[in-house]
Amino acid sequence: MIRYFTSGESHGPSLTGIVEGMPAGVQITEDAIAFHLARRQQGYGRGGRMAFEKDRATIQSGVRFGETTGAPIALSMENRAYLKDDSQWPKVMAKEGTGEGIEKITLPRPGHADLTGVQKYRFDDIRPVIERSSARETAMRVACCTLARLFLKELGIEIGGHMLTIGSAGYESWDQVREMTAGFLERRGTIAAGLETASGTQTAAGLETASGTKTASGTQTAWGAEAQSDVRCLDPTIGEAMREEIKRIRKAGSSLGGIYEIVVTGLPAGLGSYVHYDRKLDGLLAQAILSTQAMKGVEFGLGFESGRRPGHEVHDEIVYGDGHPGENGNENNKGNSRSFGRSSDKSGGLEGGMTTGMPLILRGVMKPIPTMLKPLQTVDIETKTAQPTRYERSDVCAAPRAIVVAESVIAPVLANAILEKFGGDSMDEIRERFSDMPT
Numbered sequence: 130m131i132r133y134f135t136s137g138e139s140h141g142p143s144l145t146g147i148v149e150g151m152p153a154g155v156q157i158t159e160d161a162i163a164f165h166l167a168r169r170q171q172g173y174g175r176g177g178r179m180a181f182e183k184d185r186a187t188i189q190s191g192v193r194f195g196e197t198t199g200a201p202i203a204l205s206m207e208n209r210a211y212l213k214d215d216s217q218w219p220k221v222m223a224k225e226g227t228g229e230g231i232e233k234i235t236l237p238r239p240g241h242a243d244l245t246g247v248q249k250y251r252f253d254d255i256r257p258v259i260e261r262s263s264a265r266e267t268a269m270r271v272a273c274c275t276l277a278r279l280f281l282k283e284l285g286i287e288i289g290g291h292m293l294t295i296g297s298a299g300y301e302s303w304d305q306v307r308e309m310t311a312g313f314l315e316r317r318g319t320i321a322a323g324l325e326t327a328s329g330t331q332t333a334a335g336l337e338t339a340s341g342t343k344t345a346s347g348t349q350t351a352w353g354a355e356a357q358s359d360v361r362c363l364d365p366t367i368g369e370a371m372r373e374e375i376k377r378i379r380k381a382g383s384s385l386g387g388i389y390e391i392v393v394t395g396l397p398a399g400l401g402s403y404v405h406y407d408r409k410l411d412g413l414l415a416q417a418i419l420s421t422q423a424m425k426g427v428e429f430g431l432g433f434e435s436g437r438r439p440g441h442e443v444h445d446e447i448v449y450g451d452g453h454p455g456e457n458g459n460e461n462n463k464g465n466s467r468s469f470g471r472s473s474d475k476s477g478g479l480e481g482g483m484t485t486g487m488p489l490i491l492r493g494v495m496k497p498i499p500t501m502l503k504p505l506q507t508v509d510i511e512t513k514t515a516q517p518t519r520y521e522r523s524d525v526c527a528a529p530r531a532i533v534v535a536e537s538v539i540a541p542v543l544a545n546a547i548l549e550k551f552g553g554d555s556m557d558e559i560r561e562r563f564s565d566m567p568t
Contacts, residue, residue, distance in 0.1 A: 130548065131280075131541045133273035138260035140218045142211045144269040146204040148276050151191070152548070153199035154556035155280045162186045162204075162275045169271050169533040173359040174295075174375045174385070174526030183209070186272040197276075199554060204272050208265070221256070234259065235511040238518045240499025247510060255510070264422040264527065267534045274537035277544040283556060284547065284563050286395035288540060289313065290532040292362045293492065295387040296378065298370040303434050306390070309363050313392055314488055361389075361529045379525045382503030386423070386495040387528030391535050393543065396478065397566055398469075398486035400546035409482025410546055417538040418493045421531070426494035430477025445471035445487075484546075493535050495528045 130150045137144035166184040184206060191202030211218050221231055234255040237243035246258030278288060291313055293299050293306060300306050360375075362368035371387075378385050401410025411429055418427045435443045449469050471487050478489035499505075504517035524530075551566075553559035 131277055131544050133270075133276075133541065135266055135269040135273065137206075137208070137266070137269065138222060138257075139208070139263035139265035140210055140260060141208060141222050142219075143208055144206045144266070146186070146206075146269045146273040147201055148191070148204070148273050149201040150548075151197045151199070151202060151276055151280065152554055152556055152559055153197055155197040155276070155283065156195055157188070157192050157197055157202075157276060157279055158195055159186060159188055161279055162188075162272050165271055165275045165278070165533060165537065166268065169268065169530055171359065172361065172527070172529030173372055174379075174528075175524050175530060184268050184272075186269070197556075202276060204269065206269055206272060222260070228254075233511070234519070235509050236507050236516060236519045237510060238499050239505045239507060240496070244510070253511070262422070267422065270421075271534060271537045274540045277540040278537065280544050280556070281395075281540060281547070284395065284560065286393065286543065288391065288393050288536045290361070290389055290391040290536050292360055292368075292371065292529055292532065293388045293390055295360060295371040295526060295528055296374045296385040298374040299367060299388065300364075303431075310390060310392065310490060312363055313390070314394070359529070361532055375526045382501060384497040384499075384501050384524070385526040385528070386425075386497040387526065387531075388492055388494050389528060389532045389535065390490065390492045391532070391539065393478070393489035393539070396484045396486065396489055396543070397563075398484055400484040400543070400550055401479075401482045403481040403483060408549075410484060410542070411479045411482055413542045413546075414489075414491060414539050417542050418491070418535055421493075421534050421538055423495050423498065423527070423531070424493055424535075425496045427491060428477075429479050429489075429491050431475045432477070432492060435475075443475055445473045445475050445485075448472050491539075493531070495531050498523050498525075498527055 131148065132150055133146060133148045135144065135146050163185050166186065170184060186204045186206045189203035189205055191198055191200045211222070233253065235253075237247070237255055242258050242262035243255045246252070246262065247255055250257070252258065281288070291309070293309070300309065358365065358368035360368050360371040362371055375385060401413070402408040406412065414429075415427045418424055431438070431443055447469065448471065469486075471485060474487040474490065476485060476487070477491060478485050478487040500518075500520060500523035502520060504520065506515055507518045508515055547559070547563070551559055551562040553562060
């Protein structure tokens with residue numbers, strides 16, 4: 130089982146990660162990790178810190194000659210803000226001493242962990258809560274989870290995402306969302322069953338990205354959304370509306386959240402289980418998404434729309450035959466031309482807590498970042514007087530960047546589902562078992 134742990138503060142000297150349970154023989158490079166760290170830093174609406182933080186994780190152990198050894202993998206990442214800023218962070222974050230002369234933070238920000246954190250841990254200074262609850266932690270989380278993502282990639286499983294809404298700008302109907310999902314799946318080369326793709330027959334090997342972006346290994350990837358738009362929207366008109374919405378809110382001194390969609394292709398049927406609550410894959414995926422800072426909701430397939438429609442408009446009919454739309458977008462049919470599938474993918478690729486073999490489709494909701502130029506009212510924890518909140522450097526809208534975090538955090542969940550079903554301590558062993566799975 131793959132597990133990971135992160136350590137470090139937002140303005141400490143570095144972030145640290147430990148990943149255990151990775152099989153031996155997975156191809157890993159620092160460049161491959163850096164590729165997704167760079168993606169996390171891109172996106173319209175980002176804050177000033179992203180202008181000088183050039184995140185790069187250093188592999189300290191567990192990888193030899195570009196492959197995992199099966200031992201725990203240690204990662205480290207420098208926080209450039211620690212030394213770059215003129216804010217005396219080495220003194221503020223000192224490991225020793227009394228803290229004398231260091232300003233205490235006593236104004237909790239509404240919507241943050243600040244007040245509840247000091248109540249829980251009995252701090253008289255909010256700084257420790259700010260530092261660990263910060264979304265800066267997601268940089269190391271992306272680095273750790275990229276290892277699981279590279280494991281999945283060796284099995285032909287790909288993860289990608291795009292924005293649906295930012296504030297009031299976005300798709301106006303479920304039919305529009307389905308159309309864009311179909312376009313995204315087509316870009317990624319899958320058969321977009323029931324989502325009305327234009328071709329419905331292309332495979333991932335036959336498509337290139339709009340930008341021609343390459344991964345560290347040199348293989349093409351279909352990051353069509355971010356190649357097309359710095360808000361990661363597939364529709365140029367809606368993407369421009371999202372940009373204008375961010376500009377408007379920035380001038381107003383506020384912030385914005387959004388709704389994004391994540392699509393996973395290449396998953397076989399039968400990952401997860403219905404037999405216990407803690408083995409249902411949709412529950413595990415939801416936990417991963419909601420464990421990420423500022424996430425407030427998740428849905429699969431039709432999601433909440435399912436509650437507004439009758440059953441015959443919600444459930445996917447089962448089919449069997451040659452080349453039906455139930456193929457999952459890679460070579461996982463193992464040469465068997467006849468197999469079970471679905472005529473559509475309204476379930477989002479999950480039924481009974483298990484994958485169906487269709488593309489996995491989930492959506493996450495990110496709330497507006499609570500730190501805003503125009504302050505909300507709060508109460509000083511020391512003086513108990515009402516005051517405006519203080520400002521900590523932050524994004525106006527981090528939703529486009531959150532896509533990369535969401536893509537990343539679901540990777541260990543899916544990798545563990547693979548390991549649970551197929552077992553194996555080495556990549557070769559797992560690959561053999563995976564390729565022998567009947568459809």
